[in-house]
Amino acid sequence: LFESKSKLNSNTHLVLHGVDYEHFRCAASGLIKVAEELKAMPRPVLGFHGLIADWVDVPLMAEIARKRPNWSIALIGKAEADLSPFSGLANVHMLGHRPYSRLPEYLKGFDVAILPFVINELTLAANPLKLREYLAAGLPVISAPLPEVLKLGDLVGTASDADGYIKLIEDLIKSRSLGPDPDRADQVKNESWDYKVGELEDCLERTLNGIA
16 A cells, blocks of 8 residues: 555555554563463463454364374454364364453463464465564464564564464574563554554644645
């Protein structure tokens, strides 16, 4: 959008979406407890929240679950995709929709957040909101290598197949870098909606000053 519109007007600015930073950062604090459903799951818990639609790579998650049966995969959200690849996999937990207000309780119980999107025209143009929610919660994140994900550099690990996800997760286990961490959360504090409003105000101020 920015590239196409800036050809029409040089005074075009890109302000990306923000994140409800304080809400999700609670997962990296001692202010809340882990959701009860996650407490008894074998570790590590690989977590995902959001709509499970056809852009979510269900077969990839199923392959991870088969190759690492002692790990747990917790999925929170409404499902519209074909879930048959999960058939017979006791370590995949479909928890269904949960209120927005309770998401930090679940993120607090994740060891690793995953963003296993398929690569297609839709996802190549996507900037997933949940990615910044995971980061604001202080979680290590492993994602498909989407263009907007790659721009975040070392903040997010990327993998293109199940073996790649497994390798990165095993590296996190070895380095004891699992679960929410306040220092990780602090790295995205400037991604809050308040900060984004400030960016918009700066753009408007510069434009108005130019007009004046």
